[in-house]
Amino acid sequence: MDSDLRLELYRKMILIRRFEEKTNQMYQKGKITGFCHLYIGEEAVGVGAISAIRETDYVVTGYRDHGQAIAKGVDPKRVMAELFGKEAGVSKGKGGSMHMFDKEKRFMGGDAIVGGDLPLAVGIGFAIKYQKIDDIVLCFFGDGAANEGAFHESFNLASLWNLPVLFFCENNKYGMGTSIERASSIEDLAKRAACYNIEWQIIDGMDVVEVYEATRKTAGRVRSQKRPEMIEAKTYRFKGHSVADPEVYRTKEEVEQWKVRDPIDRLRNKLKGEGILTDEKIKQIDDEVESVCGEAIEFADKSPFPPASAVCEHVYAGKF
Amino acid sequence: MAQMRYREALRDAHAEEMRRDNRVFVMGEDIAVWGGSFRVTEGLLAEFGAERVIDTPISEEVIVGAGIGAAMAGLRPIVELMTINFSLLAMDQIINHAAKLYYMSGGQLPIPMVIRAPQGAGQQLGAQHSQNLEAHFVHTPGLKVVIPSTAADAKGLLKTSVRDDDPIIFIEHEILYGMKGDVPDDNDFTIPLGVADVKREGSDVTIVAYSRMVHTVLEAASQLEKEDGISVELVDPRTLKPFDIDTVTKSVEKTGRLVIVEEDCRTCGVGAEIAASVGERAFYSLDAPILRVAGADVPIPYSRHLEQSAIPQTQDVVHAVKRILAGKAP
Ligand SMILES: Cc1ncc(C[n+]2csc(CCOP(=O)(O)OP(=O)(O)O)c2C)c(N)n1
Ligand SMILES: [Mg+2]
Numbered sequence: 001m002d003s004d005l006r007l008e009l010y011r012k013m014i015l016i017r018r019f020e021e022k023t024n025q026m027y028q029k030g031k032i033t034g035f036c037h038l039y040i041g042e043e044a045v046g047v048g049a050i051s052a053i054r055e056t057d058y059v060v061t062g063y064r065d066h067g068q069a070i071a072k073g074v075d076p077k078r079v080m081a082e083l084f085g086k087e088a089g090v091s092k093g094k095g096g097s098m099h100m101f102d103k104e105k106r107f108m109g110g111d112a113i114v115g116g117d118l119p120l121a122v123g124i125g126f127a128i129k130y131q132k133i134d135d136i137v138l139c140f141f142g143d144g145a146a147n148e149g150a151f152h153e154s155f156n157l158a159s160l161w162n163l164p165v166l167f168f169c170e171n172n173k174y175g176m177g178t179s180i181e182r183a184s185s186i187e188d189l190a191k192r193a194a195c196y197n198i199e200w201q202i203i204d205g206m207d208v209v210e211v212y213e214a215t216r217k218t219a220g221r222v223r224s225q226k227r228p229e230m231i232e233a234k235t236y237r238f239k240g241h242s243v244a245d246p247e248v249y250r251t252k253e254e255v256e257q258w259k260v261r262d263p264i265d266r267l268r269n270k271l272k273g274e275g276i277l278t279d280e281k282i283k284q285i286d287d288e289v290e291s292v293c294g295e296a297i298e299f300a301d302k303s304p305f306p307p308a309s310a311v312c313e314h315v316y317a318g319k320f
Numbered sequence: 321m322a323q324m325r326y327r328e329a330l331r332d333a334h335a336e337e338m339r340r341d342n343r344v345f346v347m348g349e350d351i352a353v354w355g356g357s358f359r360v361t362e363g364l365l366a367e368f369g370a371e372r373v374i375d376t377p378i379s380e381e382v383i384v385g386a387g388i389g390a391a392m393a394g395l396r397p398i399v400e401l402m403t404i405n406f407s408l409l410a411m412d413q414i415i416n417h418a419a420k421l422y423y424m425s426g427g428q429l430p431i432p433m434v435i436r437a438p439q440g441a442g443q444q445l446g447a448q449h450s451q452n453l454e455a456h457f458v459h460t461p462g463l464k465v466v467i468p469s470t471a472a473d474a475k476g477l478l479k480t481s482v483r484d485d486d487p488i489i490f491i492e493h494e495i496l497y498g499m500k501g502d503v504p505d506d507n508d509f510t511i512p513l514g515v516a517d518v519k520r521e522g523s524d525v526t527i528v529a530y531s532r533m534v535h536t537v538l539e540a541a542s543q544l545e546k547e548d549g550i551s552v553e554l555v556d557p558r559t560l561k562p563f564d565i566d567t568v569t570k571s572v573e574k575t576g577r578l579v580i581v582e583e584d585c586r587t588c589g590v591g592a593e594i595a596a597s598v599g600e601r602a603f604y605s606l607d608a609p610i611l612r613v614a615g616a617d618v619p620i621p622y623s624r625h626l627e628q629s630a631i632p633q634t635q636d637v638v639h640a641v642k643r644i645l646a647g648k649a650p
Pocket of ligand 2: 143144171
């Protein structure tokens with residue numbers, strides 16, 4: 001892979017890592033409230049996959065959505081403003097952490113019902129087919145979501161109707177505090193796709209280049225063959241399930257073992273080894289990212305809250 | 321005007337709207353080749369082809385979810401659920417998704433979708449196939465609920481619903497499908513949502529009823545007029561959300577008495593909401609306490625007599641009217 005692209009992937013991962021660290025800080029300061037699920041540790045998945053599809057392709061996802069929104073090109077300022085509950089937020093302060101939407105960027109949300117976005121992906125895939133255009137849908141879901149009935153209904157229908165949906169499972173080994181061993185009859189969830197005549201593969205979700213390449217090739221097939229496929233990326237979240245998580249269900253050693261595979265460190269070392277990244281360049285990227293995040297916080301902080309009258313707006317689109 | 325059955329009026333509404341707008345399509349279980357369990361979509365496959373008239377697997381959650389996704393990406397789906405009882409398997413998509421996406425996205429994602437489903441007791445189908453579930457949907461902000469009682473209303477309201485930009489639960493009644501009525505031929509015959517229809521004018525008592533109960537009340541009203549000289553005004557709201565409270569209130573101000581008739585079970589039903597709203601607006605116009613005639617709070621039983629006693633009958637309405645006019649407590 002050419003070095004510019006790898007640098008770009010590196011930059012996006014760092015941006016999301018810093019953004020999430022700041023999000024955590026802002027949460028501790030009480031600027032952000034409610035549920036808040038961080039993407040730290042899993043950046044290679046969202047960045048690798050979303051960078052490998054077209055701007056016009058759709059993304060749907062779950063509630064761990066800040067990083068993926070940013071990877072899809074949503075303005076970090078408006079993501080942070082949404083977290084702050086401000087009117088300038090992507091969802092006008094009505095969605096919050098779990099419900100980032102940006103229709104223009106074809107980022108179709110932020111779903112807080114585990115597995116709830118899979119049927120929506122099928123429908124968007126159907127609309128693409130109906131309109132005879134060649135977009136695809138990238139549908140993220142967790143290992144926990146794979147145990148919902150919606151997973152099975154959606155896989156069956158997408159395959160039966162030949163819909164352009166790339167089902168992307170982020171297997172971070174836990175659904176809240178329940179490990180995959182305790183929740184699923186098989187650990188390689190992608191194997192379930194075979195039951196629905198859907199091609200599948202399992203990849204290293206801690207390697208952004210691998211995620212990018214696998215997604216690029218798969219997305220190409222989904223587009224040209226107009227068939228769903230499934231990718232399962234083995235990954236890990238370094239932080240708790242949400243900002244409030246006592247983490248009694250896993251050991252510190254396990255977390256440390258996975259941190260050795262930190263996708264950002266890995267790519268940084270590789271690029272340094274190849275002479276593509278110098279200490280100077282690293283600092284330059286860090287500074288850039290720092291200022292993007294700083295601006296996002298400043299923007300969010302200075303923006304007004306929605307007026308009280310907004311509470312009754314957007315319940316209905318048509319006449320009521 | 322043409323005489324046609326409720327089911328035919330619905331079918332014509334589908335066909336006309338599908339001709340008018342090619343973003344409109346219909347999907348559901350056995351709706352294409354079979355023509356629909358209640359034959360509402362009969363003939364549509366032949367005219368519009370399998371790309372727009374689509375049989376689905378028996379997967380209510382993803383049928384509704386796919387409808388929502390298609391609406392998010394620019395289409396205008398009509399989704400048929402074989403009966404409303406099976407909507408319960410799709411409740412997550414209906415309540416957590418369809419009803420909330422426009423709001424949660426800050427107004428970015430309207431969901432112009434119609435979910436059609438028949439409901440109702442009276443055919444001895446047992447408790448899992450005889451429910452009335454309108455109250456569940458009316459209680460969900462973000463949904464609109466339409467519930468026609470005649471062929472003309474069915475057609476005009478379905479056409480409006482397809483053109484509307486919100487998710488609509490369009491509730492039909494299994495026993496009404498074969499009922500005939502006059503329906504305007506005009507291709508652009510539509511009925512606005514939120515406008516009640518006075519199905520019978522009268523002066524002694526107002527009755528609010530919708531769906532099949534409109535016909536039960538009409539029967540009771542003729543009997544009351546003939547036998548007792550009592551004049552009933554019947555208001556059919558036609559849509560439960562939005563709800564035309566003004567027409568109901570005006571009628572109550574005229575008659576001073578209100579009886580609400582609903583097939584659904586009583587507790588926390590739509591009737592309770594109507595009673596509360598009228599109480600808030602027209603309390604001082606009332607000459608007697610508001611009465612409800614409603615289904616019993618039981619799962620609907622199979623055996624004929626049991627089933628009949630679980631849902632309001634003509635005589636129940638007659639008695640309620642006599643009671644309210646006698647000024648007796650319920
Ligand atoms: C239908 C539903 N059930 C339960 C929950 C509560 N819940 C929120 S996140 C979560 C775990 C989901 O795990 P997974 O799909 O693996 O995603 P991850 O958090 O690991 O990214 C649960 C049980 C929910 N939001 N929705
Ligand atoms: Mg997980």
